[in-house]
Each structure stands twice: as C-alpha cells, then as structure tokens.
Amino acid sequence: MANHTTSLPLYERVARKNSIARAIELGILSLLLSLLVYRVLSFKDHGLSWVLAFLCESWFAFVWILTVNTKWNQVEYKTYPQRLLQLKPELPPVDMFVTTADPILEPPILTVNTVLSLLAVDYPADKLACYVSDDGGSPLTFYSLVEASKFANLWVPFCKKYSIQVRAPFRYFSGESVSSQDTSLQFQQEWKMMKDEYEQLSQKIEDAAKRSTPCELTGDFAGFLNIQRGNHASIVKVIWENKEGNENGVPHLVYISREKRPKHPHHFKAGAMNVLTRVSGVMTNAPFMLNVDCDMFVNNPQSFQHAMCLLLGMKNEKDCAFVQYPQYFYDGLKDDPFGNQLLVLHEYLGHGIVGIQGPFYGGTGCFHKRKVIYGLSPDDEESNGKLSDQNLQKYFGCSSKFTKSAAEVLSRLETSRGPHDLLSSVEAASQVAACGYEYGTAWGKEMGWIYGSTTEDVLTGLTIHGRGWKSTLCTPTPRAFLGCAPSGGPATMTQQKRWATGLLEILFTRKSPLILALKGKLQFRQCLAYLWILLWGLRSVPELCYATLPAYCIITGSRFLPKVGEPSLLIPVALFITYNLYTLSEYLRTGLSVRAWWNNQRIWRITAMTAWLFGAFSVVLKLIGLSEMVFEVTQKEKSSINGSDDDNANAGSFTFNESPIFIPATFVLLANLTALVIGIIGFRPVAHGSDGLGIGEVIFSSCVVLCLWAFLKGLFSKGKYGIPLSTIYKSGALALLFVHLSRWISLG
Ligand SMILES: O=c1ccn([C@@H]2O[C@H](COP(=O)(O)OP(=O)(O)O[C@H]3O[C@H](CO)[C@@H](O)[C@H](O)[C@H]3O)[C@@H](O)[C@H]2O)c(=O)[nH]1
Numbered sequence: 001m002a003n004h005t006t007s008l009p010l011y012e013r014v015a016r017k018n019s020i021a022r023a024i025e026l027g028i029l030s031l032l033l034s035l036l037v038y039r040v041l042s043f044k045d046h047g048l049s050w051v052l053a054f055l056c057e058s059w060f061a062f063v064w065i066l067t068v069n070t071k072w073n074q075v076e077y078k079t080y081p082q083r084l085l086q087l088k089p090e091l092p093p094v095d096m097f098v099t100t101a102d103p104i105l106e107p108p109i110l111t112v113n114t115v116l117s118l119l120a121v122d123y124p125a126d127k128l129a130c131y132v133s134d135d136g137g138s139p140l141t142f143y144s145l146v147e148a149s150k151f152a153n154l155w156v157p158f159c160k161k162y163s164i165q166v167r168a169p170f171r172y173f174s175g176e177s178v179s180s181q182d183t184s185l186q187f188q189q190e191w192k193m194m195k196d197e198y199e200q201l202s203q204k205i206e207d208a209a210k211r212s213t214p215c216e217l218t219g220d221f222a223g224f225l226n227i228q229r230g231n232h233a234s235i236v237k238v239i240w241e242n243k244e245g246n247e248n249g250v251p252h253l254v255y256i257s258r259e260k261r262p263k264h265p266h267h268f269k270a271g272a273m274n275v276l277t278r279v280s281g282v283m284t285n286a287p288f289m290l291n292v293d294c295d296m297f298v299n300n301p302q303s304f305q306h307a308m309c310l311l312l313g314m315k316n317e318k319d320c321a322f323v324q325y326p327q328y329f330y331d332g333l334k335d336d337p338f339g340n341q342l343l344v345l346h347e348y349l350g351h352g353i354v355g356i357q358g359p360f361y362g363g364t365g366c367f368h369k370r371k372v373i374y375g376l377s378p379d380d381e382e383s384n385g386k387l388s389d390q391n392l393q394k395y396f397g398c399s400s401k402f403t404k405s406a407a408e409v410l411s412r413l414e415t416s417r418g419p420h421d422l423l424s425s426v427e428a429a430s431q432v433a434a435c436g437y438e439y440g441t442a443w444g445k446e447m448g449w450i451y452g453s454t455t456e457d458v459l460t461g462l463t464i465h466g467r468g469w470k471s472t473l474c475t476p477t478p479r480a481f482l483g484c485a486p487s488g489g490p491a492t493m494t495q496q497k498r499w500a501t502g503l504l505e506i507l508f509t510r511k512s513p514l515i516l517a518l519k520g521k522l523q524f525r526q527c528l529a530y531l532w533i534l535l536w537g538l539r540s541v542p543e544l545c546y547a548t549l550p551a552y553c554i555i556t557g558s559r560f561l562p563k564v565g566e567p568s569l570l571i572p573v574a575l576f577i578t579y580n581l582y583t584l585s586e587y588l589r590t591g592l593s594v595r596a597w598w599n600n601q602r603i604w605r606i607t608a609m610t611a612w613l614f615g616a617f618s619v620v621l622k623l624i625g626l627s628e629m630v631f632e633v634t635q636k637e638k639s640s641i642n643g644s645d646d647d648n649a650n651a652g653s654f655t656f657n658e659s660p661i662f663i664p665a666t667f668v669l670l671a672n673l674t675a676l677v678i679g680i681i682g683f684r685p686v687a688h689g690s691d692g693l694g695i696g697e698v699i700f701s702s703c704v705v706l707c708l709w710a711f712l713k714g715l716f717s718k719g720k721y722g723i724p725l726s727t728i729y730k731s732g733a734l735a736l737l738f739v740h741l742s743r744w745i746s747l748g
C-alpha cells in the first residue's frame with residue numbers, strides 16, 4: 001500500500017464521446033413517437049391492422065427507450081498491469097473454476113485445453129488452484145485431466161520460459177508457424193518436443209474415448225466403478241498438488257463430481273458453481289475466484305494481472321464486486337451468419353452498462369470476490385464478523401471446516417497462506433459436495449450462485465447489483481478469454497431459447513429487477529438495462545405480429561402503412577432508413593462488414609420469432625406448473641479443435657432439424673409468400689371499404705421474405721440444410737388457416 005498516492009494509477013476510467021450517436025438515437029425515438037401519435041390521430045379511418053401496428057410499434061418504442069438508456073454513458077476501463085507489481089509485490093490468491101457437464105457434448109480435450117491454459121497463466125503458481133466440476137461424473141474426463149496434469153509439468157515451464165502468447169495447446173499448435181516466434185535452435189527443439197507430447201496426449205484421450213471405460217477402474221479410478229450419471233456419491237480427487245508452494249511450478253488441480261441423486265434438484269450450473277465455491281473454500285479459500293466454461297481458454301496470459309488492477313486498484317471497494325471479461329469466441333464464421341459473435345452488442349450496449357452500475361455477470365470469464373458471493377453487502381464491510389457460530393451454520397451449512405473458512409473470509413482475516421495440505425481436506429470437500437448439504441441453508445437463495453433461472457449468471461449478478469455493488473468490465477488486448485460459439489441453426493436456437501427462458505424467468509422471481517430497484521439498491525437505470533435483456537422472450541410476440549401484418553393487409557386489402565402520396569408516409573420511411581443506416585454504421589465502426597450487419601439483422605429477426613417465442617412459452621408452462629426447466633448444454637464442436645474444414649463451403653448455411661422451433665418462422669415465410677402471390681395475381685376478395693393493393697405493404701412483405709431468406713432456401717434444400725417436410729406441412733397448414741381467418745375477419 002506504500003506510496004499509493006504518489007504512484008501511477010492501476011487503471012483509468014474513460015468516458016466515451018458519443019454525442020452524435022446520442023443525437024441519432026433521440027432522432028429515431030422522435031420518429032417512433034411521431035408515428036405513434038399519427039396512428040392515434042387516424043384511428044377512426046382504419047381498422048384492425050392499424051390497431052395492431054400501433055400496439056407493436058408502442059412496444060418497439062419502449063424497447064428503444066431501454067436501448068437508448070443502456071447505451072447513453074459508454075465507459076471503458078484501461079488497465080496497467082505493468083504497474084501492478086511495483087504497487088502490490090504480493091499478489092492475492094485466486095481459485096479458478098471450470099465447469100463441464102457432458103463428455104459427449106463437451107469433448108474432454110476442450111476442457112483439458114482450458115485447464116492447461118489456466119495452469120500456465122502469468123501469475124505466481126503458488127497463488128493458484130484449479131478446480132474442475134464434472135457434472136457428467138465421467139471417468140473419461142477424470143482420465144483426461146490426470147494425463148493433462150502430466151503434460152502440464154512440461155507445458156507450464158515451456159510457456160513461461162518463452163513467454164508463449166496462447167497457452168491452450170490446441171490453439172497454439174494450430175496457429176502461426178514456429179519461425180515467427182523464436183529462431184534459436186533450443187526453442188525449435190523444445191517446440192517440437194512439446195508438439196509431440198501434446199499430440200500424444202490428444203491421441204491418448206481419443207483412444208480412451210473409444211473404449212467403454214478409459215482405463216481399469218481401480219486405484220484412483222475406483223470411485224467411478226458402477227456409478228450412474230445422475231446417481232452417485234461425491235467424488236473429489238486431488239490430481240496434482242503444488243506441494244512445495246513453488247511459485248514457478250504447476251498450480252493445484254482438483255477434480256470434483258458432486259453427489260447426484262435422482263429426484264434431488266441439482267440446479268444445473270448454479271449448483272455446480274456453489275459446490276466449487278465450497279470445495280475450494282475448505283481447500284484453498286482464496287479471496288478471489290475466477291470461473292470459466294469448459295470451452296473458454298485463456299487467450300491472454302496477463303488477464304489475471306489486468307483483473308487485479310481493477311480488483312485491487314479501486315479506491316472505493318464498493319465499485320468493484322466482480323470483474324467481467326466480454327465473452328468472445330474463436331474461429332467465428334466469416335460475417336457471423338448465426339449472429340452469435342455478439343461483437344456489436346459488447347461494443348455499445350456492453351460499454352453502456354459499464355457506465356451505469358457495471359456489466360452483467362456473463363457466467364464465464366469473471367473474477368468474483370469471495371465475500372461478495374458469500375452475501376456481503378457494501379455496507380456490511382465495516383461490521384466485521386457479525387454472524388455468530390450458530391448463524392454461520394444456518395447460513396452456510398453444517399461443515400465446521402467450511403464455516404470456519406467462511407468466517408475468515410467475512411471478517412477479512414488473512415486466510416491461511418503457505419502450502420496447503422489438500423489431501424487432508426478431501427473428506428471435508430466430499431461432505432460439502434453432497435447433494436443434501438444445502439438443505440435449509442442460504443445457498444442459492446441469498447448467496448452463492450442463485451437458483452431459479454437457467455441464466456443463473458444474470459440472476460446472480462443482478463442479486464449482487466441489487467445489494468448496491470458495482471461491477472467492472474475489463475477489455476485488454478489481446479482478448480482475455482475465447483470460447484466456442486454454437487454453429488448451425490439447431491444449436492444456436494437451443495441456446496437462444498435457454499437464454500430467453502432463463503432471462504424471462506428472472507422477472508418472476510423475488511430477485512426481479514423491479515423489486516430490487518424498489519426495495520433494494522439496484523439503480524433505476526440499471527433496472528432498465530436489465531429489463532432490456534430480460535424481456536427478450538416477450539419480444540417474440542410483437543415481432544411475429546408485425547411480420548404477419550403485411551401479409552394480412554395484402555390478403556384483406558387493408559392497410560397498416562400510410563398510402564403512397566400521403567405526407568405521413570415520410571415518417572415510417574425516414575424511420576426505416578435512419579434505423580438501418582445507424583445500425584449499419586455501428587457495424588462499420590466496430591470493423592465489421594456490411595454483410596455481417598445484414599446477416600445479423602436477419603438472424604435476430606429469426607431468433608426473435610422462433611427461439612424467443614419458445615422461450616416465452618416455456619416460462620408460461622413453468623408458471624402454470626406444467627413443466628420444469630432444464631439446462632440444455634450447448635454442443636461444442638470438436639471439429640474446431642482438429643481444424644478440419646469439412647464442407648467449408650456450406651459453413652455459413654443455416655441448418656435445421658425436426659424441432660418445432662422452426663415452425664413459426666416457416667409459417668411467417670409461407671404466409672407472406674402466399675400473400676404476395678395473392679396480391680400479384682390480384683386474387684383478393686372485394687370487401688367493403690377495401691383499399692386495394694398497398695405498395696408499402698408489398699414492399700414490407702418482401703422485406704420479411706428477405707429476412708427469412710435462410711428459410712426460403714431451406715424449403716428447397718435437402719438433408720440438414722433443408723426444413724423437414726413435417727415442419728413445412730405444419731407451417732403450411734397454419735398459413736392456410738391464417739389466410740382463411742384473415743378473409744373471414746375482413747368479410748365478417
Ligand atoms: O448442469 C449443468 C449444465 C451446464 N454446466 C456448464 O455450464 C457451462 C455453460 O454451458 P453451455 O452449454 O456452454 O451454455 P452457453 O449458452 O454457451 O453458456 C452461456 O450461458 C449460460 C447461462 O445460460 C452461462 O452459464 C454460461 O456461462 C454462458 O457462457 C458449461 O461449462 C457447462 O459444462 C454445468 O456445469 N452443469
């Protein structure tokens with residue numbers, strides 16, 4: 001702490017200048033409001049379509065207000081890790097958590113790479129411990145980690161010796177050639193050896209995956225004998241222990257498969273995170289915890305130092321409950337055909353939230369303060385150790401070893417340093433990993449990772465913000481962590497559906513941002529920012545309605561847009577042009593292509609009509625008690641590891657499966673196509689007061705078809721690139737019904 005006042009700051013907070021963007025956003029808002037006023041004034045001359053358009057546009061205006069609010073104050077944090085060591089010669093310990101759930105959907109070699117990249121970061125190894133939670137209870141995952149730990153003893157020193165940039169071997173060896181790094185003979189030899197060793201490691205894991213069990217289930221593997229996934233006792237294994245506390249060694253590596261029993265709620269990832277928190281609590285109890293998904297490797301070995309600049313550098317402790325890194329992905333497809341790179345979202349909305357109360361917790365690439373996760377509020381800071389022993393047990397559960405460690409954390413006592421004896425804690429660790437441990441405690445309710453939503457990340461972050469904490473975003477170059485984005489239509493839609501479901505669920509919990517803003521310490525504008533994301537699911541309804549509106553109008557000869565020649569037509573035209581040019585400019589400023597903008601505009605329309613609609617449905621089903629939520633794990637492509645370029649030509653093409661999720665968009669497409677055909681061949685009923693064919697409606701309807709181009713192609717393609725016939729039939733039946741209903745409404 002010496003020289004704190006004279007030394008250079010560890011970080012800088014930079015407010016972005018965005019007055020032009022603000023002006024345009026307000027311009028768009030005024031156009032939207034004028035449109036609404038115009039509609040109200042002309043209600044009497046129009047029918048149902050006018051009212052529907054008004055309702056949808058009111059919703060769009062509301063969402064736009066949320067958007068403008070979120071983007072208003074954009075802030076960046078610049079961090080200076082090179083100043084860190086002068087200021088804090090003693091870096092604090094960090095516990096690192098990795099979650100994996102399924103050895104098929106999440107190939108162990110991915111987890112292994114993530115773990116290796118964590119073990120090799122530029123941070124004193126005696127301050128680190130890596131805990132892997134395996135919800136799959138898979139001996140293959142355990143075997144892979146055991147093998148990986150042997151390789152780590154070569155890999156970690158190699159990375160540090162040559163300051164390797166990317167420390168996930170699969171990325172490193174698939175990247176730039178050796179020559180560009182170091183030309184010394186010694187490096188070349190070591191590089192070659194390392195590559196061979198890594199290839200052997202992946203070969204071993206691949207071979208093991210082909211056998212029914214990876215190896216004989218004896219010795220360390222005995223715990224996996226005769227176990228069923230979802231029904232087994234807790235397994236805690238210390239794979240590697242940095243016994244001497246060697247700063248340049250390999251950090252501890254611990255494997256955990258928490259106890260699972262049928263009919264016992266295990267709360268998916270949130271449950272796994274809470275077990276990780278407790279197990280690490282009894283073993284190393286570091287004041288900071290980093291968690292990553294199994295596919296999120298460390299891309300910048302300095303990222304721990306960057307995080308420490310914020311965690312240790314904040315003058316006001318309250319300003320930094322956690323440090324979140326944006327979720328970026330490797331090997332993204334060109335021009336982001338599935339819209340899952342989310343770059344523009346991070347760039348503007350992301351930095352906007354930073355300017356309010358801080359970024360949402362994104363579930364991966366985040367450094368938490370342990371005491372915040374334990375439920376501490378900023379105001380509790382001073383009142384040390386207010387919990388009595390009895391209360392501690394009620395709150396944290398009945399492991400005395402754990403409550404003791406928690407009390408240390410809460411009272412800000414220096415946690416026991418020096419070499420730990422992990423083996424002696426295995427029993428206590430198994431106890432806190434048991435499935436009954438949390439009964440009657442505050443886990444998942446008031447502290448830890450909060451239960452009740454499949455987007456446990458946003459809910460947990462929200463709870464923290466609700467207690468009055470702020471959070472910060474860290475955006476170093478090169479990017480700190482990189483993960484694997486889902487590819488293909490089904491995986492993308494499943495993920496979006498889970499997000500829409502989980503986010504909407506939060507609105508109906510006791511941690512709803514509305515409640516936290518009223519009763520808690522959530523700032524009003526942060527509450528609006530949360531609403532922006534939580535309402536994704538509900539956006540599907542106006543989105544669908546608006547996309548079928550032109551079809552309805554063409555079929556019935558009615559209007560939802562002003563006629564050509566009416567001056568008021570300028571409002572929607574100006575709105576359409578400004579909005580699109582503005583969003584396009586955001587893409588260009590982020591360094592993305594026009595094509596990426598166009599792809600993303602379309603995919604977001606598709607996502608809203610399909611995945612978000614199903615997300616909203618599942619929330620309704622849950623609320624009326626008809627179904628329970630499950631966390632569907634996203635498939636992580638193995639091909640991205642081997643770098644295989646199988647059917648690269650088709651890489652960006654949308655893929656389909658039998659899921660009903662594709663019905664709504666197919667229906668909207670068929671309805672608009674039918675309407676266009678009816679409109680063009682002039683086969684329309686002559687209803688009373690029919691206005692004839694509207695040019696605006698035809699153009700709008702064609703735009704909808706363009707947005708659904710992927711589905712239009714899908715109608716005529718085969719295999720996974722084609723929409724299954726059953727989906728086409730069902731959507732076709734809906735479209736027919738729609739045409740008849742429209743006519744019936746307009747004639748009736
Ligand atoms: O029962 C479970 C289910 C999932 N996971 C892990 O959770 C992580 C995220 O799962 P994934 O299928 O990759 O979901 P994504 O949609 O890619 O994840 C995003 O969204 C999730 C919330 O929906 C967050 O938890 C993640 O951090 C965030 O990256 C993975 O490491 C899984 O192994 C578990 O540990 N146990």
Ligand SMILES: [Mn+2]
Nearest residue numbers: 293295484634
């Ligand atoms: Mn993921």
